[in-house]
Amino acid sequence: MRDIPATMRALVLHAYDLEGYDSLTLEERRTPRPARGEVLVRMTASPINPADIAFLHGLYGAKKPLPVVPGVEGCGVVVAVGGGWMARRLLGKRVACAAGNGDGAWAEYMVAPALQCAPLPARVSDEQGAMSIVNPYTAWAQLAIAQQLRMRAIIQTTAAGALGRMVIRLARRRGVQVINIVRRDTQVKALQAIGATYILNSEAPDFDQQLRTLSHQLDARLAFDSLAGAMTGRLLAAMPPRARVVVYGGLSMEPIQAIPGDVIFDQRSIEGFYLAHWVARQRLLTLLSMQRELRRLSEVTHTEVQLRAPLAAGQRAIATYEAQMSAGKALLMPGMAPD
């Protein structure tokens, strides 16, 4: 641990707040020390993911004890290890890493379980490396679920976001059709530009009828829904019998709503998807083959960046990203000098 400062700067959340994230403040904290099986990563970049925003609002799966450093993933260099061969082999390497049960990635340093770190090939930038877990794994998992259920076509909401674009590109490689739902005409154009075939604007007056026609035509019986609220029920009502709507986000900030008859009479169901649980249920071989494939597919997982900000500008960066998620990711760069 020599050459490592005793304290570091970190964004610290003090209260889960449905209305905002005013309690998120930049603080000087003791630099954490890795235990056995863990590594200490000097962070270079960490994205603001929708999952992070849900976490700030107290809406994410495992609420952590407060105060806590948010941030589910990032990229950095392993500068110390806590012992164990898994950790030791990472020393000095540039890695992508996912946060464990404690403090997260929005800090100058993060302790991460060695098992949740992957060395990055030289051709992958820090920025792309910082976003190489949550969205790519989710896109891969969604296509794996689709193929396990022998679906030839799927539906996704917030299709113009970083994950949505990844799903579009990965599905094309897999020969799976995607019905993409967006909320603005500019997003329709953006997805046409990357070659998406089926794009529906949910604000269009005939959206529900269009979705019904198209989902029946393509036999799309699996939807991945990041919005929840009324959209879950609209998907369910439009889709063919035996459809499943898999909710994996609550961006609408509204409760799931659905007409009972749509669930009762046609064997439709509402299920959930949570990446951490999906990963925990997979065999190690599946995960290794996923990592290998994703490493090859950097053009599939490439993510646009709309904003880079130092930790000191964290709150502002979150607000900018939240206002238009489909414009690209926002990255927190702990090494960047404040304005």
Added chain:
Amino acid sequence: MRDIPATMRALVLHAYDLEGYDSLTLEERRTPRPARGEVLVRMTASPINPADIAFLHGLYGAKKPLPVVPGVEGCGVVVAVGGGWMARRLLGKRVACAAGNGDGAWAEYMVAPALQCAPLPARVSDEQGAMSIVNPYTAWAQLAIAQQLRMRAIIQTTAAGALGRMVIRLARRRGVQVINIVRRDTQVKALQAIGATYILNSEAPDFDQQLRTLSHQLDARLAFDSLAGAMTGRLLAAMPPRARVVVYGGLSMEPIQAIPGDVIFDQRSIEGFYLAHWVARQRLLTLLSMQRELRRLSEVTHTEVQLRAPLAAGQRAIATYEAQMSAGKALLMPGMAPD
């Protein structure tokens, strides 16, 4: 078809109406004629089921073309057959019968598919025979689903209704625990009287906490919900991870509501149950063994009757039943003289 009058009296629905059933009128109609594989039943009794009420409101699975005679099941004597050995063997027999795709049971005569008629043993009364399909099959199917999923405990709403009581008795024979949810203290007492162990009143201020404690204690991960609305989400939120809420009715008349996080993070799901589809998915041997077992279990399927009414008093009978479903079934008796 000799000895069969050319016309009959029937309750006829002219409009699906979310607000009521004013368009249901007693009419003189041509007596229907059975086609091949069908029988003509002179009806003696037919219950008013929650499914019938949903049908009147236009909320039931298959909306039939109007005008139509409602009524999903009943009891009567087969007075004519349309040909085919399945139909011929029923001639002259007293049967329980379920309606086909056309007109239903709330009439002096009904045409039913021979496959949906079962001869009644002499010891079964017309009244009990008239209710021997919808509820007993549903109770049997719910326990079959529970056992297929290896559930040691289930949860049910509207537990004080006819179906709820059947489930309690059948579950006891199967060694499956039931957490019974009711909405009134008098219903708590009624279920205690028939020996139910776990009874919760959803109007109690600590209901959600009680349900959480009990469902975790008994590992109850399967709920059958006839209400929908907010109850579906309350069940889901209280139950242990990997819980399924199976919605089979919408008695609350409200959309299903659930918090996205309750679906996303703990592999909980919302599914549907529709008896007709369940039956269609079973092997014939399963259905035969179900019928055989239910015939033996007349004490399990016995249903209280709160009201008998001639067809002419149909509207009033529905309103009375709707006002307090757990007081017993209401039966329409086509042979009964009007007041």
